[in-house]
Amino acid sequence: MSLFVGLDIGTQSVKLVAYDPDTRQVVASAGQPLELAAGEDGSREQRAEWWIDAVRACFGRLDPALRARVAAIGVSGQQHGFVPLDRDGNVLAPAKLWCDTSSTAECDQIMDAVGGPARCIELAGNPILVGYTASKLPWTRRHRPQAYARLATILLPHDYVNFWLTGERWMECGDASGTGWLDVRTRQWCGPLLRATDPDFDLAACLPPLVQADALFTIAPATADALGLPRNVRVSTGGGDNMMAAIGTGNVSPGVLSMSLGTSGTLFAYSDRAMVDPAGRWAAFCDSTGGWLPLICTMNCTVATEAVARLCGFSTREGDALLAGTRPGADGLLMLPFLNGERTPDLPHGRGSLFGMTATNLTVPNLYRAAMEGALYSLKAGWDAFVDAGMRFDAIRLTGGGSQSAVWRQMAADVFGLPVDVPEQAEGAAFGAALQALWAYLRQHDPTADLAALAAAHVRLDPRLSARPHAEATAAYQAQYQRFLSHLDAIRPLYAG
Incomplete structure (x- = not known):
C-alpha cells in the first residue's frame, strides 16, 4: 500500500499528488500559490525559499496516515530557472525564471562567441534562446557581481528542491537540456558553449553530476522528520515540467x-x-x-x-x-x-x-x-x-x-x-513525477521494469473530456x-x- 508523491514546482503554484499504484488512484492532492516578481526590464523571478515553503504547506495538508505510506517522491520543475548556490548550499540571489527576458542580449553574445546560432546548434543541438539558463549567467555577472563571485553550484528549480530533500546536488539530462549547455546528442556538457558563456570562469566546475533517469536518492533525515515522512523515503531524479508531463500523459x-x-x-x-x-x-x-x-x-x-x-x-x-x-x-x-x-x-x-x-x-x-x-x-x-x-x-x-x-x-x-x-489526472507534470518515482523504485528490484508499459497501465484517458x-x-x-x-x-x- 505504498504511495508515490509527485511535486510540480510551477510558476504560479506548487502542486502535490499522492498516487496509490495498487488502486490506481490519486488518493490526495494539494496546491499552494506562488508569488512572481516581475520587472519592467523583462525580469521574472522567484525566491527559492518560496518553493520550499509551498512544498511544506502541501505536505502539511496530507493526512499523517498517508504521509506514513510514502515510499518515493518525484519532483517536476519549471525549466530553465537559475538557482545560484555558494559552497555551503546557500542561495545567493533570487531565481531567474524561464519567462525572464531580461537577458536577451546575453543570448546573442554567447552565440556570437561560438560563431552564431547555426554553429551553436552544431555544437549542442540548440541555439541559446531567451529564457534558457545559459544567458542568465553573464546577466548575473553584470548585475549581481557579488553573488557571481561566490557562485559554486548552478541548479535548476527542480534540482534545488531535490537538494533540499536529500542534501545532494545532481542534474538529469532532460532538464539539463534547457540550460543550453548540454550536447543533447551525447548527453555531455558542451565545453565551447560553457567557455562562450564565461571564458574567465570554470562553469563546468559549478555544474553538478549528470545522473541516469532511473537513479534514486534517500531523503535527508531532518527533511523527512520535518515533513512527517518515513526516513527511508527515496527521491527520484525528477525532471523539467515538460518531461514529467510527457510521462504523465503517456508520451x-x-x-x-x-x-x-x-x-x-x-x-x-x-x-x-x-x-x-x-x-x-x-x-x-x-x-x-x-x-x-x-x-x-x-x-x-x-x-x-x-x-x-x-x-x-x-x-x-x-x-x-x-x-x-x-x-x-x-x-x-x-x-x-x-x-x-x-x-x-x-x-x-x-x-x-x-x-x-x-x-x-x-x-x-x-x-x-x-x-x-x-x-x-x-x-x-x-x-x-x-x-x-x-x-x-x-x-x-x-x-x-x-x-x-x-x-x-x-x-x-x-x-x-x-x-x-x-488524461484522467489533470496535473500531468505532478502525476508524471509520481510515475517516474514509481518506475525508479520498481527498477531497484527489477531492472527490466519498463516505463512505457507502466505508463500504459496507469495513464488513463477520460472519455468525457475528449x-x-x-x-x-x-x-x-x-x-x-x-x-x-x-x-x-x-x-x-x-x-x-
Missing part, C-alpha cells in the same frame, strides 16, 4: 503528441533518437526517461487569457460560459498574444497586438476568444515545423489548466484538425490562422532588435 513512445496549456504553451513528442533541427525551429531536448523530447514552447498561453479576464473584470472560470455565443475566428478579431515577449515564434522583444477591430466585433467575449485562438495559433506555427520534419500524430494528449475547459479542448481539436484526449474536430470550424480557423501568419510577418521588423 513515452513514438506517435503521441502532448499539448500543455498553462502559463506557457508546449507541444512535445517522444523520440528514440536526438531530433535536432538545423534551423532551430524546435527545442531538441532529451527527456527524463533516457530518450528525447522535441519540444515547441510558447511563452504566452493562459498568460493572455488571464490578462483579458483581469482587464475585463471576470474570472477565467467564467470563460467557457462567456464564449457560448461566439464563433471560430472571433468575428475577425485577431490577437498576437506576445505579452511576455515570445520564444515561438522567436520574438523576445515582441509585444501583444490586436488586429481586425470593428465597431461590432470588439466585444469582451470576442476579445477573450481572440486571446485563446492566438495562443493556439502560436503553437500551431511550431506544430507545422514538426509536420515539415515528417512527424505524424493521430491525436493530441492535452494537459495543463486549459485542459479543464471544454472550449479550449474543442478549439484545440478544431485548430489542429486532430482528436483531443485528456473532443473531435468539426470540419467547418477547422476551415474557419485555418483561414484565421493564415491571417495570423501574415500579421506575424508584418510585425517581425518592429521587434527584431
Whole structure:
C-alpha cells in the first residue's frame, strides 16, 4: 500500500499528488500559490525559499496516515530557472525564471562567441534562446557581481528542491537540456558553449553530476522528520515540467503528441533518437526517461487569457460560459498574444497586438476568444515545423489548466484538425513525477521494469473530456490562422532588435 508523491514546482503554484499504484488512484492532492516578481526590464523571478515553503504547506495538508505510506517522491520543475548556490548550499540571489527576458542580449553574445546560432546548434543541438539558463549567467555577472563571485553550484528549480530533500546536488539530462549547455546528442556538457558563456570562469566546475533517469536518492533525515515522512523515503531524479508531463500523459513512445496549456504553451513528442533541427525551429531536448523530447514552447498561453479576464473584470472560470455565443475566428478579431515577449515564434522583444477591430466585433467575449485562438495559433506555427520534419500524430494528449475547459479542448481539436484526449489526472507534470518515482523504485528490484508499459497501465484517458474536430470550424480557423501568419510577418521588423 505504498504511495508515490509527485511535486510540480510551477510558476504560479506548487502542486502535490499522492498516487496509490495498487488502486490506481490519486488518493490526495494539494496546491499552494506562488508569488512572481516581475520587472519592467523583462525580469521574472522567484525566491527559492518560496518553493520550499509551498512544498511544506502541501505536505502539511496530507493526512499523517498517508504521509506514513510514502515510499518515493518525484519532483517536476519549471525549466530553465537559475538557482545560484555558494559552497555551503546557500542561495545567493533570487531565481531567474524561464519567462525572464531580461537577458536577451546575453543570448546573442554567447552565440556570437561560438560563431552564431547555426554553429551553436552544431555544437549542442540548440541555439541559446531567451529564457534558457545559459544567458542568465553573464546577466548575473553584470548585475549581481557579488553573488557571481561566490557562485559554486548552478541548479535548476527542480534540482534545488531535490537538494533540499536529500542534501545532494545532481542534474538529469532532460532538464539539463534547457540550460543550453548540454550536447543533447551525447548527453555531455558542451565545453565551447560553457567557455562562450564565461571564458574567465570554470562553469563546468559549478555544474553538478549528470545522473541516469532511473537513479534514486534517500531523503535527508531532518527533511523527512520535518515533513512527517518515513526516513527511508527515496527521491527520484525528477525532471523539467515538460518531461514529467510527457510521462504523465503517456508520451513515452513514438506517435503521441502532448499539448500543455498553462502559463506557457508546449507541444512535445517522444523520440528514440536526438531530433535536432538545423534551423532551430524546435527545442531538441532529451527527456527524463533516457530518450528525447522535441519540444515547441510558447511563452504566452493562459498568460493572455488571464490578462483579458483581469482587464475585463471576470474570472477565467467564467470563460467557457462567456464564449457560448461566439464563433471560430472571433468575428475577425485577431490577437498576437506576445505579452511576455515570445520564444515561438522567436520574438523576445515582441509585444501583444490586436488586429481586425470593428465597431461590432470588439466585444469582451470576442476579445477573450481572440486571446485563446492566438495562443493556439502560436503553437500551431511550431506544430507545422514538426509536420515539415515528417512527424505524424493521430491525436493530441492535452494537459495543463486549459485542459479543464471544454472550449479550449474543442478549439484545440478544431485548430489542429486532430482528436483531443485528456488524461484522467489533470496535473500531468505532478502525476508524471509520481510515475517516474514509481518506475525508479520498481527498477531497484527489477531492472527490466519498463516505463512505457507502466505508463500504459496507469495513464488513463477520460472519455468525457475528449473532443473531435468539426470540419467547418477547422476551415474557419485555418483561414484565421493564415491571417495570423501574415500579421506575424508584418510585425517581425518592429521587434527584431
